[in-house]
Amino acid sequence: QEAKTGGTLRVLGTAEVDRFDTVPPATAVTGSFFRAVTRQLISFAASEDPHEQIAPQADLAESVPTPTNDGLTYTFKLRQGVDWNAPGGARQVTSADIERGFMRLCNPFLPSPSASYFEDMIVGFADFCAGFAKVDAKVDTMKAYIEQGDIKGIETPSDDTVVFQLTRAANDFIYLLTLPVTSPAPVEVLDYLPDSPEYRQNFISAAPYTIESYVPDSMVRLVRNPVWKAENDPLRKAYVDAIEVVAGVQADAAMQQLQSGDGDMLFDIPVPPVTVQMLKMQGDEKLSTLAEGASKMIWINTVSNNNDGALRNPKVRQALNYAIDKAAVVQQYGGPEFATPLNGIFPLGILGNHDFSPYPTPNNQGDPEKARALLAEAGYPDGLTLKMPFRNLGIDPAVAQVLQASLQKAGFTIELVPTPASDFYARLITNFDNALNGVWDLVPSGWSPDWPGGAARSIYQPQYTYDGTHGTFNFSDYNNDAASEVAARALTTTDLAESEKLWQQVDEMVVADAPTVPLVSLTTVLYHGTAVENFLPFAAGGNGDWTNVWLNR
Amino acid sequence: MNQPVQQRSSFDLTMRRLLSDKAGLISLCFILLLVAFAVGADGIAAWTGHSPIDQFRDTALTPTGLPVGPNADFFFGADQLGRDVFVRLAYGARISLAIGVVASLLAALIGVTVGLVSGYFGGWVDVVLGRFMDLVMSIPVLLCMLSLVAVFGPSVPLSVAVIVFFSWTTMGRVIRGQVLSLREREFVVAARSLGAGHLSIMVTDILPNLTVPIIIYTTMMVPSSIIFEATLSFLGLGIVPPAPSWGGMLADAANNSIYMFAWWLVLFPGLALLLTTLSFNILGDALRDALDPNSSRRALRKRSKQKAPAAS
Amino acid sequence: MPLLTVRNLHIDIPTGDGDVHAVRDVSFSVEPEQLFGIAGESGSGKSVLSQAILGLMPGARISGEILFEGKNLLELTPRQMQKLRGDRIAMISQDPLSSLHPFYSVGRQITEAIRAHRRISERAALEEAIDILGRVGIHSPEKRVFDFPHQFSGGMRQRVMIAMAIVLRPALLIADEPTTALDVTVQAQILALLNQMRRELGTAIIMVTHDLELLSSIADHAMVMYAGNRMELGPGEAVLKAPAHPYTLGLLRSSPTQETRGPLPSIPGQPPSLLAEQVGCAFAARCQSAMEICGQKRPPLREFDDETRSLCWLETKAASVAPSVPAEPIQDLQPAPDAPPIVSVRDVHLTYGGRNLFGATPGVEVLKGISFDLARGTTLGIVGESGCGKSTLARIIAGLLPPTSGDVVIEGESITGLDRRQWVEMRKRVQMVFQNPFGSLNPRRRVGSIIGDPFRIQNIASGADRKRRVRELMEIVGLNPEHYNRFPSEFSGGQRQRIGIARALALNPSLIIFDEPVSALDVSIQAQILNLIARLQSELGLSYLFISHDLAVVRHVSSQIVVMKSGQIVEHADTQTLYNMPQHPYTRELLAAADPDFRSARPAALEIGA
Amino acid sequence: MIRFIASRIGFAALVLLLLSGFVFTLFFVAPGDPARLVAGERATEAQVAMVRENLGLDRPVIEQYFSFLGRSLTGDLGFSYRNQQPVIQLIQNRMPATISLCIGAVIMWLCLGIPIGIMSARYPGSLRDRVGQGFILIGISFPSFVLGMAALYFLYFLPRQAGLTLFPPGGYKPFLANPAQWAWHMLLPWFTLALTSAAIYARLTRGQMLEVLGEDYIRTARAKGLSERKVIYKHGVRSIFTPLTTQLGADIAALLGGALVTEQVFGLQGIGSLAVQSVQTQDRPVIIGVVMLAGFFIVVANLVVDFLYLLLDPRVRV
Ligand SMILES: Nc1ncnc2c1ncn2[C@@H]1O[C@H](COP(=O)(O)OP(=O)(O)OP(=O)(O)O)[C@@H](O)[C@H]1O
Ligand SMILES: Nc1ncnc2c1ncn2[C@@H]1O[C@H](COP(=O)(O)OP(=O)(O)OP(=O)(O)O)[C@@H](O)[C@H]1O
Numbered sequence A: 001q002e003a004k005t006g007g008t009l010r011v012l013g014t015a016e017v018d019r020f021d022t023v024p025p026a027t028a029v030t031g032s033f034f035r036a037v038t039r040q041l042i043s044f045a046a047s048e049d050p051h052e053q054i055a056p057q058a059d060l061a062e063s064v065p066t067p068t069n070d071g072l073t074y075t076f077k078l079r080q081g082v083d084w085n086a087p088g089g090a091r092q093v094t095s096a097d098i099e100r101g102f103m104r105l106c107n108p109f110l111p112s113p114s115a116s117y118f119e120d121m122i123v124g125f126a127d128f129c130a131g132f133a134k135v136d137a138k139v140d141t142m143k144a145y146i147e148q149g150d151i152k153g154i155e156t157p158s159d160d161t162v163v164f165q166l167t168r169a170a171n172d173f174i175y176l177l178t179l180p181v182t183s184p185a186p187v188e189v190l191d192y193l194p195d196s197p198e199y200r201q202n203f204i205s206a207a208p209y210t211i212e213s214y215v216p217d218s219m220v221r222l223v224r225n226p227v228w229k230a231e232n233d234p235l236r237k238a239y240v241d242a243i244e245v246v247a248g249v250q251a252d253a254a255m256q257q258l259q260s261g262d263g264d265m266l267f268d269i270p271v272p273p274v275t276v277q278m279l280k281m282q283g284d285e286k287l288s289t290l291a292e293g294a295s296k297m298i299w300i301n302t303v304s305n306n307n308d309g310a311l312r313n314p315k316v317r318q319a320l321n322y323a324i325d326k327a328a329v330v331q332q333y334g335g336p337e338f339a340t341p342l343n344g345i346f347p348l349g350i351l352g353n354h355d356f357s358p359y360p361t362p363n364n365q366g367d368p369e370k371a372r373a374l375l376a377e378a379g380y381p382d383g384l385t386l387k388m389p390f391r392n393l394g395i396d397p398a399v400a401q402v403l404q405a406s407l408q409k410a411g412f413t414i415e416l417v418p419t420p421a422s423d424f425y426a427r428l429i430t431n432f433d434n435a436l437n438g439v440w441d442l443v444p445s446g447w448s449p450d451w452p453g454g455a456a457r458s459i460y461q462p463q464y465t466y467d468g469t470h471g472t473f474n475f476s477d478y479n480n481d482a483a484s485e486v487a488a489r490a491l492t493t494t495d496l497a498e499s500e501k502l503w504q505q506v507d508e509m510v511v512a513d514a515p516t517v518p519l520v521s522l523t524t525v526l527y528h529g530t531a532v533e534n535f536l537p538f539a540a541g542g543n544g545d546w547t548n549v550w551l552n553r
Numbered sequence B: 001m002n003q004p005v006q007q008r009s010s011f012d013l014t015m016r017r018l019l020s021d022k023a024g025l026i027s028l029c030f031i032l033l034l035v036a037f038a039v040g041a042d043g044i045a046a047w048t049g050h051s052p053i054d055q056f057r058d059t060a061l062t063p064t065g066l067p068v069g070p071n072a073d074f075f076f077g078a079d080q081l082g083r084d085v086f087v088r089l090a091y092g093a094r095i096s097l098a099i100g101v102v103a104s105l106l107a108a109l110i111g112v113t114v115g116l117v118s119g120y121f122g123g124w125v126d127v128v129l130g131r132f133m134d135l136v137m138s139i140p141v142l143l144c145m146l147s148l149v150a151v152f153g154p155s156v157p158l159s160v161a162v163i164v165f166f167s168w169t170t171m172g173r174v175i176r177g178q179v180l181s182l183r184e185r186e187f188v189v190a191a192r193s194l195g196a197g198h199l200s201i202m203v204t205d206i207l208p209n210l211t212v213p214i215i216i217y218t219t220m221m222v223p224s225s226i227i228f229e230a231t232l233s234f235l236g237l238g239i240v241p242p243a244p245s246w247g248g249m250l251a252d253a254a255n256n257s258i259y260m261f262a263w264w265l266v267l268f269p270g271l272a273l274l275l276t277t278l279s280f281n282i283l284g285d286a287l288r289d290a291l292d293p294n295s296s297r298r299a300l301r302k303r304s305k306q307k308a309p310a311a312s
Numbered sequence C: 001m002p003l004l005t006v007r008n009l010h011i012d013i014p015t016g017d018g019d020v021h022a023v024r025d026v027s028f029s030v031e032p033e034q035l036f037g038i039a040g041e042s043g044s045g046k047s048v049l050s051q052a053i054l055g056l057m058p059g060a061r062i063s064g065e066i067l068f069e070g071k072n073l074l075e076l077t078p079r080q081m082q083k084l085r086g087d088r089i090a091m092i093s094q095d096p097l098s099s100l101h102p103f104y105s106v107g108r109q110i111t112e113a114i115r116a117h118r119r120i121s122e123r124a125a126l127e128e129a130i131d132i133l134g135r136v137g138i139h140s141p142e143k144r145v146f147d148f149p150h151q152f153s154g155g156m157r158q159r160v161m162i163a164m165a166i167v168l169r170p171a172l173l174i175a176d177e178p179t180t181a182l183d184v185t186v187q188a189q190i191l192a193l194l195n196q197m198r199r200e201l202g203t204a205i206i207m208v209t210h211d212l213e214l215l216s217s218i219a220d221h222a223m224v225m226y227a228g229n230r231m232e233l234g235p236g237e238a239v240l241k242a243p244a245h246p247y248t249l250g251l252l253r254s255s256p257t258q259e260t261r262g263p264l265p266s267i268p269g270q271p272p273s274l275l276a277e278q279v280g281c282a283f284a285a286r287c288q289s290a291m292e293i294c295g296q297k298r299p300p301l302r303e304f305d306d307e308t309r310s311l312c313w314l315e316t317k318a319a320s321v322a323p324s325v326p327a328e329p330i331q332d333l334q335p336a337p338d339a340p341p342i343v344s345v346r347d348v349h350l351t352y353g354g355r356n357l358f359g360a361t362p363g364v365e366v367l368k369g370i371s372f373d374l375a376r377g378t379t380l381g382i383v384g385e386s387g388c389g390k391s392t393l394a395r396i397i398a399g400l401l402p403p404t405s406g407d408v409v410i411e412g413e414s415i416t417g418l419d420r421r422q423w424v425e426m427r428k429r430v431q432m433v434f435q436n437p438f439g440s441l442n443p444r445r446r447v448g449s450i451i452g453d454p455f456r457i458q459n460i461a462s463g464a465d466r467k468r469r470v471r472e473l474m475e476i477v478g479l480n481p482e483h484y485n486r487f488p489s490e491f492s493g494g495q496r497q498r499i500g501i502a503r504a505l506a507l508n509p510s511l512i513i514f515d516e517p518v519s520a521l522d523v524s525i526q527a528q529i530l531n532l533i534a535r536l537q538s539e540l541g542l543s544y545l546f547i548s549h550d551l552a553v554v555r556h557v558s559s560q561i562v563v564m565k566s567g568q569i570v571e572h573a574d575t576q577t578l579y580n581m582p583q584h585p586y587t588r589e590l591l592a593a594a595d596p597d598f599r600s601a602r603p604a605a606l607e608i609g610a
Numbered sequence D: 001m002i003r004f005i006a007s008r009i010g011f012a013a014l015v016l017l018l019l020s021g022f023v024f025t026l027f028f029v030a031p032g033d034p035a036r037l038v039a040g041e042r043a044t045e046a047q048v049a050m051v052r053e054n055l056g057l058d059r060p061v062i063e064q065y066f067s068f069l070g071r072s073l074t075g076d077l078g079f080s081y082r083n084q085q086p087v088i089q090l091i092q093n094r095m096p097a098t099i100s101l102c103i104g105a106v107i108m109w110l111c112l113g114i115p116i117g118i119m120s121a122r123y124p125g126s127l128r129d130r131v132g133q134g135f136i137l138i139g140i141s142f143p144s145f146v147l148g149m150a151a152l153y154f155l156y157f158l159p160r161q162a163g164l165t166l167f168p169p170g171g172y173k174p175f176l177a178n179p180a181q182w183a184w185h186m187l188l189p190w191f192t193l194a195l196t197s198a199a200i201y202a203r204l205t206r207g208q209m210l211e212v213l214g215e216d217y218i219r220t221a222r223a224k225g226l227s228e229r230k231v232i233y234k235h236g237v238r239s240i241f242t243p244l245t246t247q248l249g250a251d252i253a254a255l256l257g258g259a260l261v262t263e264q265v266f267g268l269q270g271i272g273s274l275a276v277q278s279v280q281t282q283d284r285p286v287i288i289g290v291v292m293l294a295g296f297f298i299v300v301a302n303l304v305v306d307f308l309y310l311l312l313d314p315r316v317r318v
């Protein structure tokens, strides 16, 4: 069908777009928004092909470079004609803007959690950040520090060239550069606190869209960036004239509006499995899927003294692994289209995922007998009583109840503790004291990598390594030195096949310790309104690409 | 000289009026049935062979997780986890009734006590208590409930506590107003002139005269408490799963759009909720007409800021 | 031609408990300019009848005829009836407090009545309202016309009601107990005003009342009703001076107006329920002249020479045949001159208000230095207009309210400054009986426990002993001890007052304070209670403080009388002395107002004013 | 009179002070860590500490409370943790929707409830009365979230699938931009919010009316020869203003609660959904702001009711 330009794309969400600034922590769904208003050196194309979806492509860079110097040096040429829509008129995006973007990551006002990826990767980044942390969190002082400071490992020999020096080889560095946090920052933003109301009001875009109006909590309206030129943007076609991201729409209402044509796309609303089944029954073709590498698992608390430390016993943890009916979880998520039973730590679509089953059960339905036997063997013939908080949101209560039911069969009595969504991670789970004090024994958790594709690091490092300071998402200080050593090799090798093998090895080593019970690997189902054409999934946004759809009303 | 006056006793009259009110009678029967349903929940579970938390993943769910509709095995269909809606409805009745009744009773107890003390003593006691009631009534109920649950986590006792905290003022106001006029009645002066103490007057003289408003308002508070609990559950702040409550069942149905497919998940709990609150309301009206035929509306007069903290 | 003719009127009001036969076969007629009185005890159907004439009894089943100016009102459409109301037939009701809309100014309420029937401007209507207000004796009506009802006193409100009723010069004015809620002095003024209006405007007035004496003095024609029946009808003089019906006679004799002392010849028993179908004479059960036939057949209508008609089997006038009740010899209880007074009140002041939460407010001084003694075994009567502080004084003496200053000494003991235990002890000496027999008994408690309350509170007797003593008390006041377990609502007003008296007697007090104990009762019942009180005094040697605004009643029971006005005692004397030689102008005014002859004779002499 | 007004206002201020203390305490006994929320789930401890310091959360609670009090007197309720916007401004943005919803619903329920109540009271026991009573009972018994969902499903979704647009799917259209659109979008929410209260008002009106119609002054009005309409609407209805006003004052608190549910169901960007959202994200400044504002409205509404009393009832006017 013929592409059409024009029209206003209505994107419906429950919550509003949480960040306009790429630096502070943002939810994953904001990726779609950043796609429309920011550009990075490297990005992905919107595509239906699962391989193309996760292939790094040049965006601000003229091409994807090959590293030199044993994989330690990356040199980028910036695309010419890409301009900031600056107040003083159009202005080319320069290498200094790129470095400034990195500098802002560890500002002391609202630092970016992603900064930690670069701290021991880019030469001098850690020093820069250590200095920044001592600076007063005020506009003036922060501006001065950035203007005077320098990150050693980011060199800007000329306006159109930027060179990264790494401390050690990292075969996923290119992927890291697709993160919105690596977006360039124009000099003007230093006059505002990160993501402050002033920042939002004076937003400067280099991408096809810019912010026309913003009513907090209810709507952001994006319009064409007047200085953006299609020929300088290989990834975004920008067919629609305006995009409205409307907040405050409940899931039901949003689905109804999509079906009735009053809305076009969903922002932060997952398509409920039931709706998908219904739509399929009706033969609706506006459904598509996207594997983002998200997974669900149960974390096991091995640091508390609950039940006399029973969960420290590997046999008990194995019993848990045998007990779970993963097929039931899959069913709860809406069947095989939405979820696949997962036996390792790496989900589908992530390097390292492979088919293996250390704790096999028939049809993945759990083996209560075996679990009971193991439990008895571990010295708990009468079973165990375990506390399992769960996040009181969406499908999580249902899943928690499914888990409860299957554990019950194996002799585990599960006390469910509903926890408000806002508290679940922020207050309960990431607070290591709660683990120590035995506030929870098991917790259903989920993880999605920060970037698609070669993101094994973004799964392994934060969750399964412990270097003496509590990792926020390594809930019970799990560590396996041997596995970490293998992982380090997997990261530095330039041979992709070798890397994959090594990661698979890491997976098997970790799962043998059973720090978690892997549950399922998730597939995102996407849906859109009747007027939307050319709906192509954009992997880093986990949704259809706003900048490549056109409307047919 | 001593001819007895031809008059029926008030109890007799009340019963006669109550029994002649068809709607009231039907409501009463419905409530009794409901109580039987709730009490007999275990029996129902045993009879159907489905406990309220059993998940029949093979017989009650399709491979893709869709629940089956009403059939011979599952009279009211199954829910999104493959549990029997009929059985859950019975157990949910327990929660709803228990919360409704317990909360109303507690609220009535507090309201009566405060209203009685405030109205009887008057003066600064009344000023302080009256202002306290004003304060409670200036608190945006549902907002505070949301915040409280966010802070303390959802639980049945918290729900009850909050419902009680925000609904006793209704009773307090009404009782206070009644006591204000009762304490001016001459029988109170008479009791005083006999040497009765305050407590004795409050308990033996004033309290018995409050039975009618107490019965009526307590009955009327039951449905609003039930709805309040349902609203809390609907907002995800109700009781802890997998225990069933009607509001929770409705919320489950609504939250994942499942009701668009599985209408029975909304219809049955919704109907149960509607019929229950309706019955209590009709019963309350009937009781009011029967107990207090003439001055039935006096309780609502003047500064009686009635209205339960109807969240909905 | 009569203005209004009512023929064979029956009114049945359907209720949940059956039909109330409120009016049964009533006929009468009213001539222009006539004052037609309707008398009868409470519940005899007077109000129902008068409202039915106005067409204000929706839902009632009415049969018979009501001919007004030749038209049968029962056949008019609601619209025609509405045109008639207010314009040709107007109404004033008993309670001026509740009969005016509290939220509209009186002027507005009057102009509204005018403009409902006349097409004139608001201004013109207002002029008329001002004019009529002036005529009923409201001072500076042009200002007061904008005032709201609550800004007027009871008497003035009643004047406003009258103004509103007569502003359109109706042919017929129905006044349903127009003065019952008012003070005696104000009462007289209102009656004078009505009379004056009648003469000036030629309006016929139907006046409903249960005050027979009043009727006897002002009514041209009078009708006596009982249980919905017209018992007697005739010229006012004839009916009320020489009644034909035993019921009328009984009523007259029960009224303590004659200068009699001692027991009043009361009518025993209570009126029948109106729910029951009537067989025979409604009054038969209570009639002293009842014959066998009375209970079986409806009595015939007898007509006498003086135009009175009576519904009775008696062939002669009751007044001439009824056995006269022997008046018991009265032995006036004179106190022993040297005996110490049982109560002595010393310069009692009381100020209400004065302080509240937000600081001092000027208080109202209700009692301004009251002093008197009450000798043992005698009765002191206290009279005075409403609001003069009678009840307040009673409560102070009863110890329920501390005086602001002054002292009350009972049997040599001051009642102020007692601790809790002494106070409770003091309760055994003083008891009170209250005005309202409906309000002073707890409706939710059984009679047995109400009467037993003093024993419970004072911890004197319990269990079977208490029950026995309660039964004794019930017997003493003439209640059936079998009714021990009934609720107060199952008793009639008179019986309830007996319960109140029984309770007061329980602790053998030396002093009983009666605060208007009979004002809420019908004359026939009132007489029973007055008799009971007198009997108890002579049997038990009690001392009484008897408060009432009804001079006749006070005079009947007291040996000494105190007259109060605005918180002060204006006169204190022996009953006889006071009655024969009133000293204070106010006392004279009271006496005059209560004297029926005075009321009818010199209306113009009465000061019309607020 | 002056003293009365002054004491009412003084008390209103006291109530607000107590309320602020209550809410503040509630959120500071809360063990959650807003700094963690602001810093993001994946932030390191050091980063969280940095944020905590920037938000002033490391200072003593009392100090925070008093600085909050001081600022709020000048109309500054602080900044949202979530999007750094001034709380006042967030609330201002949400105001139109909530005010539209509340005012419209109040008008709708009064327009539904009072006439039904009057009609019921005029013909007690009649068929009309019974239908009215039925309405009252159903209205009172319906949980509004169920009603809202049903309304959306049957009045928007099903007709829309059949190609018919009876009602919009929710959302708020500014009044000034297009009043017709505004009203059209608000109809279903109004109805949902109004139904319960309409029933309560119908019940109250019926009861009060029955009582008033038995008053002597109504008989007087009839005896004056006024038409039945005048008797009912002028004399009868005038007298029930006072209790209705009282009820209205008391309803403000419940109204905000009802608005919260309705806004959720219809996706209206109002104060209620702001509150829910803030509670879900532990955005304390916003929660406190919203609760205080709601409390303020309730207190002011009750003040207005007290003063209206003075206007409506000449007896208490001095
Ligand atoms: N609307 C009504 N419904 C039922 N019964 C009524 C009604 N109005 C009056 N009655 C009954 O009719 C009887 C006569 O009442 P009515 O008011 O005429 O008495 P009354 O002679 O005016 O007495 P009172 O002196 O106390 O005013 C009473 O028994 C009363 O209870
Ligand atoms: N609690 C009170 N506070 C203030 N004023 C009061 C109080 N009780 C009574 N009064 C006033 O005191 C005055 C005397 O009242 P009291 O009841 O003693 O009069 P009364 O002579 O018994 O009148 P009535 O014949 O109407 O019973 C009245 O003006 C009344 O308004």
Ligand SMILES: [Mg+2]
Binding pocket: C046, C047, C048, C176, C177
């Ligand atoms: Mg009467």
Ligand SMILES: [Mg+2]
Binding pocket: C390, C391, C392
């Ligand atoms: Mg008195």
